[in-house]
Amino acid sequence: MLESREITKVFGRKTAVDHISLKLEPGYIYAMLGPNGSGKTTWMKMAAGLIKPASGEMYYAGRPLDVNSRRDIAYMSTEPYFYNWMTAADVGKYYQDFFEDFSMEKYHRLLSDMELTGDLKTRSLSSGMMAKLKIAVTMARDARVIMLDEPLNGIDLLARDQIMKSIVEAVSPDRILLISSHLVEELETVADYAVFIKQSHLIEVRGLEELRASEGISVVDRYRRIYANAGGENE
Amino acid sequence: MSKLFKYEFRKSLFSKLIFVGITGVMEIVYLIGLFRDLEDMMVIGMLGLFFTALAGISFIGIESILILYRDLTTKQSYMLFMTPNNSYKILGSKALENAFSVLLSGVFFGGMAALDFFLLGRKNIQIKDILDILTSMLKEVDPRLQISAPALAALLLMILCSWVLQITTGYLAVVLACTFLSGKKGAAVISFVFYIAISMLTGWISKKIPGPKEAIPLLIFEACIFLAWSIVMYFITAWIMDKKLSV
Numbered sequence: 001m002l003e004s005r006e007i008t009k010v011f012g013r014k015t016a017v018d019h020i021s022l023k024l025e026p027g028y029i030y031a032m033l034g035p036n037g038s039g040k041t042t043w044m045k046m047a048a049g050l051i052k053p054a055s056g057e058m059y060y061a062g063r064p065l066d067v068n069s070r071r072d073i074a075y076m077s078t079e080p081y082f083y084n085w086m087t088a089a090d091v092g093k094y095y096q097d098f099f100e101d102f103s104m105e106k107y108h109r110l111l112s113d114m115e116l117t118g119d120l121k122t123r124s125l126s127s128g129m130m131a132k133l134k135i136a137v138t139m140a141r142d143a144r145v146i147m148l149d150e151p152l153n154g155i156d157l158l159a160r161d162q163i164m165k166s167i168v169e170a171v172s173p174d175r176i177l178l179i180s181s182h183l184v185e186e187l188e189t190v191a192d193y194a195v196f197i198k199q200s201h202l203i204e205v206r207g208l209e210e211l212r213a214s215e216g217i218s219v220v221d222r223y224r225r226i227y228a229n230a231g232g233e234n235e
Numbered sequence: 236m237s238k239l240f241k242y243e244f245r246k247s248l249f250s251k252l253i254f255v256g257i258t259g260v261m262e263i264v265y266l267i268g269l270f271r272d273l274e275d276m277m278v279i280g281m282l283g284l285f286f287t288a289l290a291g292i293s294f295i296g297i298e299s300i301l302i303l304y305r306d307l308t309t310k311q312s313y314m315l316f317m318t319p320n321n322s323y324k325i326l327g328s329k330a331l332e333n334a335f336s337v338l339l340s341g342v343f344f345g346g347m348a349a350l351d352f353f354l355l356g357r358k359n360i361q362i363k364d365i366l367d368i369l370t371s372m373l374k375e376v377d378p379r380l381q382i383s384a385p386a387l388a389a390l391l392l393m394i395l396c397s398w399v400l401q402i403t404t405g406y407l408a409v410v411l412a413c414t415f416l417s418g419k420k421g422a423a424v425i426s427f428v429f430y431i432a433i434s435m436l437t438g439w440i441s442k443k444i445p446g447p448k449e450a451i452p453l454l455i456f457e458a459c460i461f462l463a464w465s466i467v468m469y470f471i472t473a474w475i476m477d478k479k480l481s482v
Contacts, residue, residue, distance in 0.1 A: 050312075081311055082311070
């Protein structure tokens with residue numbers, strides 16, 4: 001289980017995440033939703049151990065998050081982060097060197113599915129190709145927690161289908177999948193729960209089936225109700 | 236840690252290869268001058284080799300600080316801090332790689348110098364003048380030093396440790412700029428002033444510690460002092476990274 005308890009992050013005078021308590025259980029796909037600047041990325045980065053909270057704490061498997069948690073947590077940032085000198089093959093070797101759960105075989109298969117080759121230089125990739133490479137290397141890990149920040153950004157329709165397929169294939173009873181995206185409709189087809197974040201606060205966590213059954217609305221409808229005339233400003 | 240070390244070495248490989256390339260060109264100039272008895276060319280080659288060695292070793296240290304800054308302030312930081320390695324390992328691999336690279340460069344340039352002096356001797360050119368220059372350089376450090384293998388080794392050890400201290404102090408200044416001073420006006424200037432102040436303070440305290448009287452033991456003692464300071468800087472820096480750094 002991945003959990004944040006009253007977690008807060010402040011950048012200068014802006015509060016990016018404000019006392020968010022959230023529990024994510026294995027076996028489900030969570031869609032983290034909210035406009036730009038609502039705090040989704042900051043929350044994910046704290047869960048990945050990249051950002052230190054100002055207060056509150058992040059827990060993984062019942063223990064405070066530490067360096068060892070990174071063995072089980074895979075995070076895909078929305079920004080490119082590979083070293084400039086790397087090729088796609090170097091990126092795979094790097095992950096293989098540092099993550100025991102990384103499968104080079106799966107990586108090659110995903111690269112092939114995404115129509116990428118190992119000799120491609122990361123510095124010369126288009127944004128779409130870079131997004132595919134990030135997905136391939138992240139999904140090639142057999143991590144207990146996989147967090148994808150805006151994985152569909154800059155991706156063409158066919159590659160988007162491929163990514164959604166790889167996300168569905170990664171579903172496992174002992175794995176948490178957390179995906180943030182502006183493309184709410186795309187996530188509706190795969191997610192079990194929607195986590196709504198607005199202006200650095202957690203609004204609610206709703207089961208998509210429960211939402212349909214109890215209120216007869218889709219996650220898109222719910223999104224519109226929550227965020228109409230509002231936006232995030234703090235991320 | 237060996238894997239982190241490998242990637243740290245890779246990050247600065249390009250600049251190292253540039254210095255190896257320049258050294259190769261200068262060596263060719265020197266050898267052409269030597270074997271064709273073109274004195275001007277030989278002197279140009281020698282001077283080129285000397286300044287390339289000086290610049291190369293200095294640059295390796297400075298580049299290490301620049302790489303740390305880049306590793307903390309760009310998204311490439313995720314490549315380090317997503318991995319299951321703590322700040323002590325990450326910083327330790329950087330410091331060790333830098334010390335290793337400086338040492339390797341010293342051995343490389345020292346080996347080249349030894350080879351060139353040997354070839355100079357084979358051409359029956361008086362190398363007494365060169366030895367006199369080396370001796371006078373040693374005497375600049377300590378008038379009691381005579382040119383000998385132990386004296387040179389002790390001197391190189393002291394220079395290496397002194398350089399490692401400069402680098403680890405630089406790491407501390409960079410990490411302060413990226414943590415406590417992050418987002419504040421004049422962070423770079425304040426951290427640079429801090430770097431100068433710490434360098435002066437460590438130098439002042441080190442001079443107060445009584446050491447051996449003989450020249451070679453004194454050099455080794457100074458090397459140990461520099462190394463001890465480097466370890467202190469390393470632990471303070473890694474602790475700040477561990478507790479305060481967000482990338």
